[in-house]
Every structure is written in C-alpha cells, then in structure tokens.
Amino acid sequence: MIRELRTWSRVPVLVLSARHGSEDKVEALDAGADDYITKPFGLDELLARLRALLRRSADPGQEPVVTTDAFTVDLEKHRVTRDGQDIRLTPTEWKMLEVLVRNPEKLVTQQQLLSEVWGPAYAKETNYLRVYMAQLRRKLEPEAATPRHLITEAGIGYRFVP
Numbered sequence: 001m002i003r004e005l006r007t008w009s010r011v012p013v014l015v016l017s018a019r020h021g022s023e024d025k026v027e028a029l030d031a032g033a034d035d036y037i038t039k040p041f042g043l044d045e046l047l048a049r050l051r052a053l054l055r056r057s058a059d060p061g062q063e064p065v066v067t068t069d070a071f072t073v074d075l076e077k078h079r080v081t082r083d084g085q086d087i088r089l090t091p092t093e094w095k096m097l098e099v100l101v102r103n104p105e106k107l108v109t110q111q112q113l114l115s116e117v118w119g120p121a122y123a124k125e126t127n128y129l130r131v132y133m134a135q136l137r138r139k140l141e142p143e144a145a146t147p148r149h150l151i152t153e154a155g156i157g158y159r160f161v162p
Contacts, residue, residue, distance in 0.1 A: 006032035012053040016041075066101050068149050068162050071140045073101050080140070087139050092117060096132055097140075100150065100160035109157040133158065 002013055015028045015036045025036045034056070035049050064076035071082040078094060080087040089097065095117045100108055111123045118128065133152070137144040151159045 002028060002031040002033055010057070012057045014049060014053055016046075066104070066162060070142050070149060073097065075101065082140060089136075089139065092132055093136050093139070096129075097136060100158060104160050104162050107153055107157050107159050113157060129158070 002015075005011070005013065013033045013035075015033045016039070017024065017028075017036065018039045019025075020038050028036050034053055037046065037049060064074060066073045066075065071080060071087065073080050075098065080089055080094075080097070096113065099113055099116050110126050110129055113129060114122045114125060118125065122128065133150060134144070137147050137150055141147045141149060149161050151161055153159055
C-alpha cells in the first residue's frame with residue numbers, strides 16, 4: 001500500500017505496528033515510509049515523531065501568497081486583499097479559507113472542513129459551512145452568486161480554484 005501511495009503522493013507516512021522484526025521495518029521503510037514505531041509506545045513519543053515528520057515534510061519553497069484574479073491570500077501574514085484593499089475576515093472565515101487555499105483544486109469534504117475548522121464534534125453541522133461560505137463569497141468573489149474560486153461540490157464539499 002505504501003508503494004502505491006508513493007506513486008502519486010509525498011504525504012508523510014508513519015507506520016504504527018505490533019511487528020518488531022527488523023525485516024518488517026526495513027520493508028516498510030524501503031517501500032516509502034518515513035518512520036516506523038512499534039507497540040507499545042508512549043503518546044509523547046508518537047507526538048514527537050509526528051512533529052518531526054511534519055518539520056521534515058514542510059516545503060520551505062512553498063509560496064505563502066496565493067493570488068487569484070479576484071483576491072490575494074497571504075498565508076504567512078494572515079492577510080487577504082481584494083482590489084488592493086484589506087479584507088477583514090473573522091477567525092472562522094480565515095480558517096475555512098486557509099484550509100481550502102492550502103488544498104488548491106482538491107475536493108475538501110464537508111466533514112474534513114468541519115473537523116479542521118470547528119473540531120471533530122461538529123462533523124455533521126453542514127449548515128455552518130453554508131453560512132460561512134456565503135460570507136466568504138460575499139467578501140471575496142466578484143459575483144457571490146456565481147463563484148469562480150470557492151466552488152461547492154453539492155452534498156460533498158468545497159474546492160478552491162485559483
């Protein structure tokens with residue numbers, strides 16, 4: 001499975017396993033895993049390994065500014081501009097926009113967006129998304145009724161199109 005994943009993704013892979021054998025570890029790492037941890041393990045060790053993976057996988061060359069024909073998002077400065085003017089976003093609007101902008105062209109499911117913005121307990125509150133997406137579109141899209149950048153995939157989720 002890791003080999004197949006590596007054909008199309010560079011996402012960090014941490015293998016959690018009950019297998020302690022050296023051959024199993026070598027096989028997983030050679031297949032493309034970034035790290036391997038065996039049970040039992042402490043939560044602090046797991047979290048430290050995840051942080052290390054995220055540090056190593058961060059793309060320092062990634063452009064923190066995303067520009068569309070309607071607005072610009074500076075992820076590093078937490079700033080959005082439209083027609084040269086700063087646009088004030090609420091913290092929730094910013095989180096939604098950030099999740100979408102960090103996943104250009106990718107479908108972000110309703111559950112994923114709800115979990116990342118509000119937390120796992122809100123995974124079924126799709127009405128929140130409709131309200132906040134309407135607000136974002138009014139602030140950012142040239143014509144909120146016919147969005148070009150913040151696209152709804154009916155019943156599934158949302159997509160950011162630069």
